[in-house]
Amino acid sequence: MTDPELDGGRTVSVAAELLGVTVRTLHHWDEIGLASPSVRTTAGYRRYTDMDLQRLHRIVAYREIGLGLDAIRGVLDDATTEIGATLREQRSQLAERIHDLQQLDERLERMAEAHERGILLSDEEQSATFGPGWDPRGSEQARVVWGDSPQWAQFAERSASRTRKQWRSLSEAMSTLQRDLGDALDQGVAPGSPEANVLVERHRKLFSNFFPLTRQMQVCLGRMYESDPGFAAHYDGVRAGLASWFRQIVDEAARAHGIDPDTATWQ
Incomplete structure (x- = not known):
């Protein structure tokens, strides 16, 4: 696959703007193998396909609720991962953080x-x-x-x-x-x-x-x-x-x- 117009490829800058993240963030996710652009143009530029963007949207969503990148990788790549259980665990950790923040607010x-x-x-x-x-x-x-x-x-x-x-x-x-x-x-x-x-x-x-x-x-x-x-x-x-x-x-x-x-x- 080399024609980005046929597969809906997006440049890294366009993808970053669509997702509300920085280009540097996308480069980092690419470097660690979390989300990489799937196609390359005839000029050698890498592009994100619609499927790539769907994965990126899921990464952003899970990152916004506080999951670390390793946990996100597990959710997206491991078919045996119980997403509900992972999210409930994250919610439990969030409740602890809220409790700690409330105590900090009272002390302040x-x-x-x-x-x-x-x-x-x-x-x-x-x-x-x-x-x-x-x-x-x-x-x-x-x-x-x-x-x-x-x-x-x-x-x-x-x-x-x-x-x-x-x-x-x-x-x-x-x-x-x-x-x-x-x-x-x-x-x-x-x-x-x-x-x-x-x-x-x-x-x-x-x-x-x-x-x-x-x-x-x-x-x-x-x-x-x-x-x-x-x-x-x-x-x-x-x-x-x-x-x-x-x-x-x-x-x-x-x-x-x-x-x-x-x-x-x-x-």
């Missing part, structure tokens, strides 16, 4: 909300979890101040997967630490002492549940606890003078690690 939604809201609990849940003195607007205010920082992004990423039970456990651990700090102040624990340094390290590790807290960053937090009216009132509400004492024990612990508290920065 929670991540986006966490970046916007901070804590993914309702106002009522926050009050029940953190106590009646908790202000649910606190995380929104924190976002206004630190929303562009890497630490806010880290806080949000962890918040997105944190459950109410985990928040409660973290809140209880923070409350226990603050009580222990107050008791240490009452007992006259001196800044720089081993007992004080243990408390400083407990605070750093516990706070790192929100974002990684370096010793220099902890020094900056200690300054803020003492100078910020809201934080100072909270800590001094646990024990009178606790905000200043906490800053002192953090500073001394930093010095023990070669950090000058007077020049420490948020890094």
Whole structure:
């Protein structure tokens, strides 16, 4: 067969346009023996016949539903292949992919909300979890101040997967630490002492549940606890003078690690 006009032969470019695929794709299918043009013109050009196009249309159809090229070859070339069973298996795999995508969509939604809201609990849940003195607007205010920082992004990423039970456990651990700090102040624990340094390290590790807290960053937090009216009132509400004492024990612990508290920065 050499006359393409008699057998309905199509050039590769025409066939590609009819099928909605690229010429490169047809060349690839030809190279791997999946679908090759059946005739050659007197000038040596290869053409696709109507039968070739029918096979190509089936390949495109099966590829669009997600079958791989090897699976398509099996469907088209193996007379014993149960096409229905193959398609049902493909549908089962698709259902798994849809389930995975739905879960991914839910995680992305929670991540986006966490970046916007901070804590993914309702106002009522926050009050029940953190106590009646908790202000649910606190995380929104924190976002206004630190929303562009890497630490806010880290806080949000962890918040997105944190459950109410985990928040409660973290809140209880923070409350226990603050009580222990107050008791240490009452007992006259001196800044720089081993007992004080243990408390400083407990605070750093516990706070790192929100974002990684370096010793220099902890020094900056200690300054803020003492100078910020809201934080100072909270800590001094646990024990009178606790905000200043906490800053002192953090500073001394930093010095023990070669950090000058007077020049420490948020890094």
